[in-house]
Amino acid sequence: MATRYSPTIRRRRLSAELRRLRLAARKTSEEAAAASGLSKSTYSNIESGVKKRPRLSEVRAVLDAFGVGPGQEYDEILNLCRQALERGWWSRYRDVLAARYVGFETEASSITTWQPIVVPGLLQVPEYMRVTALAGMANPQDIRRVTDAKMTRQRILDDEDPPELYAVFDEGALLRLRDFPDAKRAQVAHIVEMAERPHVTVQMTLAAKLNPGAGGPFVIMEFPEPIDPMVVYLETDTDGIYLEEPDEVVRYQNILNHLRLVALRPGETLDYLREVHLGA
Secondary structure, eight states, X not given: OOOOOOHHHHHHHHHHHHHHHHHHTTOOHHHHHHHHTOOHHHHHHHHHTOSSSOOHHHHHHHHHHTTOOSSHHHHHHHHHHHHHHSOOGGGGGTTTXXXXXXXXXXXXXXXXXXXXXXXXXXXXXXXXXXXXXXXTOOOHHHHHHHHHHHHHHGGGGGSSXXXXXXXXXXXXXXXXXXXXXXXXXXXXXXXXXXXXXXXXEEEEEOTTSOOTTTTOOEEEEEOSSTTSOOEEEEOOSSSOEEEOSHHHHHHHHXXXXXXXXXXXXXXXXXXXXXIIISXX
């Protein structure tokens, strides 16, 4: 079981618990809001998880409306609310990180990522981060913040109980470093080193070959508790899109399985990186 802790996961779990209680009480959202003394929008935001920091008083009112009195269930749900009110380290980097995504990533037991353009973020080295950041921003302070935030994200791979990381990326991410040989060498060496860890698996698709991942990058995250459903994250210019419906998750799992088939095998990937890109 993962030892990492994320308020993001607790908020999602709190939302699921409140929805379960509402359905058990056979109330509509409008009825639940009225019985709780909350506005329709406030109740809807709490149950859907849109309201990121629900108040304890609001959750108590909801539990009272559902007839849940003091006891183990009552205490556990209020404790979820307290945990959801906490702030993760990533809240300091909301200007350069998709905070909700990092909240999921922090508690994931398994992270599977496909990156057709860049090296997966959990495997990037500072030299690579700075070079790629320069392509989109000129402010040195912003570049430092991006680098600091990404390096902090990567600490989960050094935990006593780290997540399983399965990273598939396209060779083009390295070919774009042609004008930055030092950054490229450092990046390739780091990928090879990380892939030797038992909880990290890396595969690479060849730039000269077509692959089924043209639809764009995505991340599939699994969690240690069965109550927390898998999430597929699609990166956008803002916070991204999060998919949780089983059929949506299966669709991206199928894409990933096809990518694994066309990519170099893990051992072949490392041999290719050593022979072609470290030697270049």
